[in-house]
Amino acid sequence: MKNSEKKIRAAKFSIVTALSLAVMKFTVGILTGSMAVLSSAIDSMLDILMSGVNFLAIRQAEQPADENHPYGHGKFETMATLIQSLVIGGSGVWILIESVRRLAAGAAPTGLGSGIAVLAFSVICSWAISRYLLKVAKETDSSALAADSLHFSMDVYTNLALLAGVTAMAFFRLYWIDAVLSMLVACYILYEALKLIRLSLREVLDEQLPEPLRKQVEFIIKQHCGKKYNFHNLRTRKAGSHKLIDFHLTVCKKLTVAEAHQLTDKLEHEIANAVQGADITIHVEPCTFDNCNEEDCGGCRR
Amino acid sequence: MKNSEKKIRAAKFSIVTALSLAVMKFTVGILTGSMAVLSSAIDSMLDILMSGVNFLAIRQAEQPADENHPYGHGKFETMATLIQSLVIGGSGVWILIESVRRLAAGAAPTGLGSGIAVLAFSVICSWAISRYLLKVAKETDSSALAADSLHFSMDVYTNLALLAGVTAMAFFRLYWIDAVLSMLVACYILYEALKLIRLSLREVLDEQLPEPLRKQVEFIIKQHCGKKYNFHNLRTRKAGSHKLIDFHLTVCKKLTVAEAHQLTDKLEHEIANAVQGADITIHVEPCTFDNCNEEDCGGCRR
Numbered sequence: 001m002k003n004s005e006k007k008i009r010a011a012k013f014s015i016v017t018a019l020s021l022a023v024m025k026f027t028v029g030i031l032t033g034s035m036a037v038l039s040s041a042i043d044s045m046l047d048i049l050m051s052g053v054n055f056l057a058i059r060q061a062e063q064p065a066d067e068n069h070p071y072g073h074g075k076f077e078t079m080a081t082l083i084q085s086l087v088i089g090g091s092g093v094w095i096l097i098e099s100v101r102r103l104a105a106g107a108a109p110t111g112l113g114s115g116i117a118v119l120a121f122s123v124i125c126s127w128a129i130s131r132y133l134l135k136v137a138k139e140t141d142s143s144a145l146a147a148d149s150l151h152f153s154m155d156v157y158t159n160l161a162l163l164a165g166v167t168a169m170a171f172f173r174l175y176w177i178d179a180v181l182s183m184l185v186a187c188y189i190l191y192e193a194l195k196l197i198r199l200s201l202r203e204v205l206d207e208q209l210p211e212p213l214r215k216q217v218e219f220i221i222k223q224h225c226g227k228k229y230n231f232h233n234l235r236t237r238k239a240g241s242h243k244l245i246d247f248h249l250t251v252c253k254k255l256t257v258a259e260a261h262q263l264t265d266k267l268e269h270e271i272a273n274a275v276q277g278a279d280i281t282i283h284v285e286p287c288t289f290d291n292c293n294e295e296d297c298g299g300c301r302r
Numbered sequence: 303m304k305n306s307e308k309k310i311r312a313a314k315f316s317i318v319t320a321l322s323l324a325v326m327k328f329t330v331g332i333l334t335g336s337m338a339v340l341s342s343a344i345d346s347m348l349d350i351l352m353s354g355v356n357f358l359a360i361r362q363a364e365q366p367a368d369e370n371h372p373y374g375h376g377k378f379e380t381m382a383t384l385i386q387s388l389v390i391g392g393s394g395v396w397i398l399i400e401s402v403r404r405l406a407a408g409a410a411p412t413g414l415g416s417g418i419a420v421l422a423f424s425v426i427c428s429w430a431i432s433r434y435l436l437k438v439a440k441e442t443d444s445s446a447l448a449a450d451s452l453h454f455s456m457d458v459y460t461n462l463a464l465l466a467g468v469t470a471m472a473f474f475r476l477y478w479i480d481a482v483l484s485m486l487v488a489c490y491i492l493y494e495a496l497k498l499i500r501l502s503l504r505e506v507l508d509e510q511l512p513e514p515l516r517k518q519v520e521f522i523i524k525q526h527c528g529k530k531y532n533f534h535n536l537r538t539r540k541a542g543s544h545k546l547i548d549f550h551l552t553v554c555k556k557l558t559v560a561e562a563h564q565l566t567d568k569l570e571h572e573i574a575n576a577v578q579g580a581d582i583t584i585h586v587e588p589c590t591f592d593n594c595n596e597e598d599c600g601g602c603r604r
Binding site: 045065067068070071072073074075076078079130201204205206207208223233235236237239251252253254255256257258260261264281282283284285287 | 367369370371372373374375376377378380381455501506507508509510535536537538539541548552554555556557558559560562563566583584586587588
């Protein structure tokens with residue numbers, strides 16, 4: 001299956017999961033009248049919205065380059081990641097404030113009653129989809145799916161903290177456990193959200209690709225290069241799952257355009273094979289020797 | 303003066319203006335005890351913050367490309383514009399809600415007392431700096447300065463609406479004028495903020511340059527091209543004041559690399575002269591005729 005199909009399928013799964021959880025929670029919440037389950041259902045509604053935005057962004061990001069977006073639509077995914085991470089970070093801050101408030105007020109979680117099974121089931125579903133999304137995110141190098149995965153993890157950890165708090169209250173009468181656990185969860189969420197915000201900001205600001213990827217590209221180019229003159233001005237950036245790369249390649253000035261192009265085609269092909277989603281532009285420059293032969297100028301040879 | 307210096311100077315002017323206005327308003331506000339002037343002073347404090355962010359972003363955007371940001375730092379300006387437009391848009395929504403509330407409650411602006419001269423003076427200063435910023439923004443194609451200019455305009459129009467409201471109340475006892483004027487101002491602010499948000503989102507999403515600029519680039523390339531094969535894959539995008547351009551150029555395959563490079567250098571030079579802040583990468587391709595002479599393949603000739 002192509003990466004773009006994988007990403008879109010994962011984004012669809014994420015919406016369907018959020019939708020099923022919301023429907024289930026609403027049904028159980030209304031039947032049992034549990035406020036905890038109902039408020040969790042409202043949470044899931046927001047998840048549907050976020051997963052929906054993600055789905056649209058990923059579908060858009062996978063559209064091929066067109067006249068209006070000649071470098072492809074990868075940055076749509078970047079923006080979706082940025083927005084989703086900001087919302088997740090905001091939720092983290094809110095949970096933090098709320099748990100400090102509860103700790104100060106000495107408030108304990110109210111009984112979950114019949115809703116406890118529903119929340120436990122929802123935790124399992126969220127955990128499974130979160131793992132799956134993270135796996136696809138890593139396979140396809142998709143920051144938007146990573147953000148979606150974090151979003152589901154948030155539900156897992158907050159609900160686990162809530163369940164642990166209720167248990168601790170029932171058995172040990174430790175009223176502060178829930179608030180303290182929530183705080184820890186909030187700190188973890190904030191930490192992960194900030195990582196994602198940083199990641200998407202890097203893409204927005206056209207920062208270069210990570211060191212290992214650049215080294216790989218450099219290695220491939222160098223394999224074809226002579227000693228003295230080879231390549232310079234290697235520029236790289238990322239847009240969603242696309243990696244945009246361009247550089248200047250110095251070859252013997254006596255080569256014909258056809259010969260030089262054969263070489264650049266080969267390089268483009270090899271880099272594209274090694275770097276998933278690479279888009280390569282090579283600018284050829286002639287060596288500057290007055291009177292060179294290929295051995296002297298050391299430019300790239302076939 | 304170089305464009306980057308112009309931009310940085312304009313951003314500095316903007317901070318100094320906001321700072322002077324804030325100091326003046328605080329002094330007069332404390333001396334006269336006018337709440338209207340004091341709240342306007344707090345407004346100016348926020349202006350200092352926004353202008354400060356803008357100044358830092360513009361200074362960063364004018365840094366030359368380095369290893370970490372190989373395509374330059376133009377996108378820093380884009381992000382500053384996006385953030386500033388979002389804040390301005392938010393303020394617009396707030397003014398709109400506030401004026402609807404005031405209209406519903408029938409509340410009229412309270413007397414400005416001795417502060418009226420201060421506000422009038424501040425309106426004139428804000429208007430002058432806003433014009434100046436807009437002029438430099440157009441000259442240097444800087445979206446961040448355009449956002450800064452809109453920010454000062456907002457103060458001009460809201461303060462004018464406030465002054466008009468007070469006057470209308472004093473002379474004609476029309477208590478609703480102030481709220482209605484504020485609403486109109488809010489709508490205008492929102493309209494301008496949305497335009498700027500759209501503009502900066504286009505840059506973030508790597509949308510192509512506007513039609514006239516592309517036509518100009520195409521015109522320059524075509525002047526040097528033959529009839530059958532010339533150029534394709536023209537890709538353009540914008541990052542702050544930088545315009546990033548790349549395209550494929552088909553030339554006769556029998557040309558040497560040195561000859562082809564002379565041509566691309568010339569093209570790059572001419573495009574850079576015509577398009578302010580252009581960064582051009584040309585990928586040369588050979589014509590595909592089996593047996594061509596320059597006349598046949600029509601590739602670019604010197």
